[in-house]
Amino acid sequence: MSQPTVNGSALIPLPYAPNWENGINLSYTFETAQFVSEQSTEQRRPLQSRERRIMEVDYLLDGTEAQQMMYDLAHGKDKVFGVPIYPETMLVSAVVASISLRVANVLNYWNLNNYADYIFLFEPVSRLYETVELSAVSDPYIVAEYILQESFTANKTYVYPLFFGYLTTAPVLEPYTDQLYTVSLTFAEYLDGG
Numbered sequence: 001m002s003q004p005t006v007n008g009s010a011l012i013p014l015p016y017a018p019n020w021e022n023g024i025n026l027s028y029t030f031e032t033a034q035f036v037s038e039q040s041t042e043q044r045r046p047l048q049s050r051e052r053r054i055m056e057v058d059y060l061l062d063g064t065e066a067q068q069m070m071y072d073l074a075h076g077k078d079k080v081f082g083v084p085i086y087p088e089t090m091l092v093s094a095v096v097a098s099i100s101l102r103v104a105n106v107l108n109y110w111n112l113n114n115y116a117d118y119i120f121l122f123e124p125v126s127r128l129y130e131t132v133e134l135s136a137v138s139d140p141y142i143v144a145e146y147i148l149q150e151s152f153t154a155n156k157t158y159v160y161p162l163f164f165g166y167l168t169t170a171p172v173l174e175p176y177t178d179q180l181y182t183v184s185l186t187f188a189e190y191l192d193g194g
Contacts, residue, residue, distance in 0.1 A: 011164070012072050013082045015122055015129035019060040019182065024086045027054045050115070053163055053189040055083055058182060066173055066181040073171045073185075081167070082131050083187045084120040084160035085111050090142075092121070092157040101142040101159055109161065113137055116161035121148070123157045131162060164190045 018024055028051040032044040061069060088109045094102035101121075107113060119142060122129045130152075133145035142159060165187035176182045 011082050011131065012076050012079050013120065013129060013131055014069075014072075014084060015127060016059050016061060016065055016069060017122075017124050018086050019058045021060075022058050024058075025054075025056040026085065026087050028052065029054060048191050050191070052191055053085075053111075053115075053165075054168075054186065055085070055165070056184070056186045057086060058184045060176060061181050061183065063179060063181070066183070069183060070171070070173055073167065076167065080164045080190055081187060082118065082120060082162050083165040083189075084122070084162055085116075086160060088112060088161050090159045092152065092154055092159055094154045095148070095152050095157070096141070098147045098151075099144050101144070102140050102154075103142055103159060104140060106137055106142055107139045111163075112142075112161040115163070118162040118164075119144070120160045120162045121150070121152055121157055122160070123152055125156060126153075128152065128157075166190055 030051040031047040033047055035043045035045060037043060059065075059069065088111050090103045090106065090109065090112075092101045092103060096102060112119075117134055119132050119134050120129065121132065128150050130148060130150045132148065134142070135145040136143040168186045168188050171183050171185055173181050173183050
């Protein structure tokens with residue numbers, strides 16, 4: 001397992017479609033400490049087991065979505081956010097036996113195949129969503145650990161690898177039009193050990 005264990009009641013999902021206009025920035029940081037030996041040579045040691053993902057994303061929300069998001073963010077101080085990795089958006093072409101998801105070229109997604117223990121399913125039109133523990137990935141299927149609780153529709157549902165993250169800056173909700181709002185968020189991945 002690459003992600004820490006998080007109790008389901010402590011996880012806040014983000015069932016909102018991102019605004020792709022400004023792009024989504026997914027970056028990686030790797031923290032090290034520098035040591036100097038008696039011979040004055042430098043050596044670096046890792047401070048964490050692997051790189052930390054940082055994601056900057058903008059959302060364009062209607063009034064109801066904006067109100068719900070601000071409520072979720074306000075209550076997220078002691079909780080962990082389930083952050084979908086939007087650059088690895090995959091369209092589900094079939095749901096098989098409520099546990100397997102058919103996705104084209106599933107092995108081409110780096111985060112899904114390397115550091116994902118959870119996935120996020122989102123159907124934007126119906127606003128249906130679910131966070132699911134990942135059991136296996138084998139082309140062309142993503143297999144969930146448990147049977148899905150919701151009934152997702154093929155070719156209308158997107159699946160994303162998910163990481164557990166925390167907000168690095170305070171969210172600011174700004175009016176975009178008289179009925180739409182924007183909010184920019186930056187999440188850093190929560191790793192065991194900090």
